[in-house]
Amino acid sequence: NAGVTQTPKFQVLKTGQSMTLQCAQDMNHEYMSWYRQDPGMGLRLIHYSVGAGITDQGEVPNGYNVSRSTTEDFPLRLLSAAPSQTSVYFCASSDRDKNIQYFGAGTRLSVL
Amino acid sequence: EDKVVQSPLSLVVHEGDTVTLNCSYEVTNFRSLLWYKQEKKAPTFLFMLTSSGIEKKSGRLSSILDKKELFSILNITATQTGDSAVYLCAPDSNYQLIWGAGTKLIIKP
Numbered sequence: 001n002a003g004v005t006q007t008p009k010f011q012v013l014k015t016g017q018s019m020t021l022q023c024a025q026d027m028n029h030e031y032m033s034w035y036r037q038d039p040g041m042g043l044r045l046i047h048y049s050v051g052a053g054i055t056d057q058g059e060v061p062n063g064y065n066v067s068r069s070t071t072e073d074f075p076l077r078l079l080s081a082a083p084s085q086t087s088v089y090f091c092a093s094s095d096r097d098k099n100i101q102y103f104g105a106g107t108r109l110s111v112l
Numbered sequence: 113e114d115k116v117v118q119s120p121l122s123l124v125v126h127e128g129d130t131v132t133l134n135c136s137y138e139v140t141n142f143r144s145l146l147w148y149k150q151e152k153k154a155p156t157f158l159f160m161l162t163s164s165g166i167e168k169k170s171g172r173l174s175s176i177l178d179k180k181e182l183f184s185i186l187n188i189t190a191t192q193t194g195d196s197a198v199y200l201c202a203p204d205s206n207y208q209l210i211w212g213a214g215t216k217l218i219i220k221p
Contacts, residue, residue, distance in 0.1 A: 031207070042116075042200070042211040043155075050207075058208075090154055099204050100146065103154035 002026050006091050006104035013081040013111045021076040021107050023091030031094045032074040033058070033101065034066065036087040043090065049074055050096075081111045114139040114205050118212035126220050129191050133215045135201035136183040143204040145177055145184050150198045150214070158186075158199075191219045 007022045025032065033048040045058030049068040063085060065077040074093075078085060088108050092101040119134045137145070144162045148155035159168045161177035161184060168175045172191075177184045188195055196219045202209040 040213070042213045044211075045208070048208070096207075098160060099143070099207055099209070100157055100160055101209060102157065106154050 004091055004093050004102055004104035006089075006107055008107060009105065011107060011109050013078070013109065015081060015083060015111060017081050019078050019081070021078075021089055021091075021109075023074045023076065023104060024072050025074075025091075025093040025102075026072065027093060027095075027102070028071060029093035029102075030071070030096045031099065031101075032068065033092045033094075034064070034074070034076045035090045035092065036060065036085075037090060037106075038087050046076065046089075078109075083111050085109065086111045114203075114210045116201060116203060116210050116212040118199075118201055118215050120215060121213070122216040122218070124218045124220060125191060127191060127193060129219075130187065130189045131191060131217060133186040133188075133199050133217070134183065135185070135212055137201075137203045137210070137212075138182060139203045139205035139210055141206035142179070143206070145201060145203045146209065147175055147184070147186050148200040148202065150200060151196075155200055188217075191217075193219045193221055195219050 004025045030051050034046040035043040044060050047066040049055045091104040094101040115138045117136050147158040159175045164179040172189045175186045198214040198216050200214045202211045
């Protein structure tokens with residue numbers, strides 16, 4: 001059972017480059033979320049989705065875009081990478097009832 | 113504004129000791145409170161609590177929620193080196209998890 005799959009695991013970008021972090025889940029969960037985690041700080045919500053075709057902003061959405069064309073996939077796009085976006089990114093999914101979030105393995109991103 | 117405070121921020125104990133981790137919260141539209149364990153990777157789910165006074169147990173770990181005083185505790189008895197991790201609490205406020213900064217627990221052999 002794959003659960004939540006994130007790719008890539010590691011990525012190095014130069015300032016100004018764009019890229020997409022992939023996230024897929026096979027649990028038929030309605031809810032999906034993207035978080036970033038920085039040293040000494042808790043998880044901060046970037047964007048989330050309550051179902052296919054529906055997305056909304058979280059606490060720190062600037063510089064990121066998302067889309068949800070299918071239940072399974074929730075990619076996160078960095079439009080023009082900045083050093084402040086150096087972080088570990090986690091994707092999570094949950095069902096609507098209990099909202100127990102299950103996490104992908106994370107993507108460690110460095111922006112030089 | 114929703115707020116979650118975990119204490120202590122870090123804790124170092126010896127194997128076999130018992131530890132208590134604290135989580136106080138102020139959130140609107142409270143639904144439940146979740147505890148997660150994070151080692152050097154993604155957070156993994158431990159407990160979900162929805163009602164006051166109900167103690168959840170899983171082996172050496174247990175947790176209680178007090179909805180009147182707005183806090184939860186996580187107890188770990190007979191600690192082992194494998195319990196070393198960051199423990200995160202997250203109340204669910206209207207289907208959004210509000211994350212605390214975590215307690216870093218180090219178990220010395």
